[in-house]
Amino acid sequence: MNRRSIIATLTVLVSFCNVWAQNVVTFTPGKDTVTINKHIYGHFAEHLGRCIYDGIYVGEENTTIPHTNGVRNDVIDALKNLNIPNLRWPGGCFADTYHWKDGIGPKGKRPSIVNTWWGGVTENNSFGTHDFLNMCELLGTEPYLAGNVGSGEVQELSDWVQYVNFGGKSPMSDLRRENGREKPWNVKFWGVGNEAWGCGGNMTPDYYADVYRKYATFMSDWTNTGGLFRIASGANGADYNWTETLMKKIPKNLVKGIALHHYAVIEWKKKGPSTMYTDEQYFKTMKSAWLMNELVEKHSAIMDKYDPAKEIALVVDEWGGWYEVEPGTNPGFLYQQNTMRDAMIAGMTLNIFNNHAERVRMANLAQTVNVLQAVILTEGNKMLLTPTYHVMEMYKVHQDATLIPIQLNSADFVFNGEKIPAVTASASIAKDGKTHISLVNIDPTKEQAITVDVADKKYKSINGRLLTSKKLRDFNSFDNPANIKPAVFNEAQIKNNQIALKLPPFSVVVLELN
Structure with a gap:
């Protein structure tokens, strides 16, 4: 040679x-000492577009789509296969306009409201507290209720806790029994408002911290071991001052989790299409998704200053890709297709959460059915599983496993x-x-x-x-x-x-x- x-x-x-x-x-x-909390693999179902109605819930009277108490059987089976550990409801922005008593009692007597956040459509409240919590039992998943702090009063949220959790005799537990449920559901996870910096009231962090302290104080519960898992409405992306303020002002005995919201989005004004995106749009989406790593690390560092023992969880209860809606669909319904780009977002993001499992102990993909980065899409009696679904199913082996x-x-x-x-x-x-x-x-x-x-x-x-x-x-x-x-x-x-x-x-x- x-x-x-x-x-x-x-x-x-x-x-x-x-x-x-x-x-x-x-x-x-x-x-190898940290557990990847299964609740990192949580989901989010809001009264938004076709997520609840026509997605999860088709009504008890439906004769064309197999269901259990109005909830689609194919959706139940698919979510069971994911081993979903928790499900967040009823919002989102909708949560701070939702009054839970509108959704209990005989369905024909429930008042209708207008969903002012999502499409201006009429909400008939046929899917309410009993429907959601019974569905969670069917799924074998823990409910995560988002309380109304924006337009609701302290008493309203306090009553909701008593209604779903108190087993003794009280005005709210008696009302629950009148509506057909003897035993309480013992709901552990509670969000005290949602996006308080925006649709939850456009509050400042100092003001919200005081509001949170007030609401959390009156959320009494003696049935859950260790008390309620109260989650404060956290930062929008890189708003590190928000996290700093909450950690500084909220006593540890009142909070178990601080939320964080971040979506993989190209630009909020020009989100781009869900399927026919350019190579540049793909890169920008992935760059935005990768930002999650920096956000988690920097918010965690702030939390470490006030909570070095890591007793308070970082809860990323809204994440996923956000694009323009599908052509011809209601812009307020946020219906988008799901390509291999979404699989990339899901895989990358879950790897980030796993590797930061010491602080990130809960998360919720937005959203479950027919909205944003959904794991399931429905059309009449048809249902399909998206690429994101398959990533979540492949990754379920990490739930409650020991992080390497x-x-x-x-x-x-x-x-x-x-x-x-x-x-x-x-x-x-x-x-x-x-x-x-x-x-x-x-x-x-x-x-x-x-x-x-x-x-x-x-x-x-x-x-x-x-x-x-x-x-x-x-x-x-x-x-x-x-x-x-x-x-x-x-x-x-x-x-x-x-x-x-x-x-x-x-x-x-x-x-x-x-």
């Missing part, structure tokens, strides 16, 4: 090694001189001893070769699942509902203490190691 050939061969070898070295996941040994801390060196996804990490990952050990690693490659054109160094852990076998598609803009339609679905992934190889694999462009892989 001549000198020129040797140099060419070495160049190829160095280039090959660099490709593998660009993406290296390393297990950090001896620090990792170090990640990732290649860059570069567009027009800007860059963000192409690869995100998280890992955990389930209660049955199996290790799971979730990996995401958001680069739409480049395959990513990855090495996983599992340190001192020993594994005998490895298998995996893959979610990708032929095109980035692919989605599941009612004509082709299984266009995108998980497939078997057998490309990962394990030798000694290292795993080697290649992630296809815009893909999610979850590995299981035994």
